[in-house]
Amino acid sequence: TQLLEQSPQFLSIQEGENLTVYCNSSSVFSSLQWYRQEPGEGPVLLVTVVTGGEVKKLKRLTFQFGDARKDSSLHITAAQPGDTGPYLCAGARNAGNNRKLIWGLGTSLAVNP
Amino acid sequence: NAGVTQTPKFRILKIGQSMTLQCTQDMNHNYMYWYRQDPGMGLKLIYYSVGAGITDKGEVPNGYNVSRSTTEDFPLRLELAAPSQTSVYFCASSYLLGTGELFFGEGSRLTVL
Known part of the structure; x- marks a missing residue:
């Protein structure tokens, strides 16, 4: 059972199009x-959201x-070929101590010129 | 700052061989992790450590061992390598457990034939 459902798993779009990736769970x-992952590298944090309803923008x-x-x-917005790559979401849960x-599972994004 | 450094980057093993993946971080983080990443399967936690001398199992610990003799180093040992251990392995560290930003190494691509 996947506790954090990420969709779509794969997405191929043309340069200039908009797209949305979702992470959904039944848990709080x-x-x-x-995170975003460049080829041959480890994931790098893009943003952390903490408060319900919070919106953060990064370009x-x-x-x-x-x-x-x-x-x-x-x-x-207005995807560019440089946006190509995997995007990962990760949720933090407190379980006692x-x-x-x-x-x-990640979304593999391909933006075609 | 080098951040998190993993070696080797690539390795081919024969079934039944053993090896150690090295990981070191220079950020003085208490928390360190080993993940494996398989295509389409996201990141799976193998082992983690909350400080020198303390380690604990993650989701997929079978076939692996770890040690944490210093804050900086967190090696991952594969005993009796199996084809199912073919994967990309990432070491990561964080300042906070579970909720803080994870800093990843560049990964070690292991193939078991």
């Missing part, structure tokens, strides 16, 4: 992180945390 998260990328803190979205990151 204390925070949610979005053409807009991140939103759901009001109930169970879901999040990443919207890219143990805090865990739950990872989505």
Whole structure:
């Protein structure tokens, strides 16, 4: 059972189009992180959202945390070939004294010139 | 700052061989992690450590061992390599457990034939 459903798994679009990636769960998260992974490298943090309903912008990328803190979205405006690559979401859950990151399976984005 | 450094970047093993993936970080982070990433399967936590001398199992620990003798180093040992261990392995560290930003190494691509 995947606790954090990320969709779509694959997305191929043309340069200039907009797109949205979703991370959904039935569980509440204390925070949610979005990572991007360049070829041959490890994931790098893009943003962390903490408050329900929070919206953060990073140039053409807009991140939103759901009001109930169970879901999040990443919207890219006017996608460019340089945006190509995997995007990962990870939700933080507190379980007693143990805090865990739950990872989505990732979205592989291809932006064609 | 080098951040998180992993070696080797690539390795081919024969079934039944053993090897150690090295990981070191220079950020003085208490928390360190080993993940494996398979195509379309996201990141799976193998082991993690909350400080020198303390390690704990993640989701997929079978076939692996770790040690944490210093804050900086967190090697991952593969005993009796199997084809199912063919994967990309990432070491990561963080300042906070579970909720803080993870800093990843560049990954180690392991093939078991």
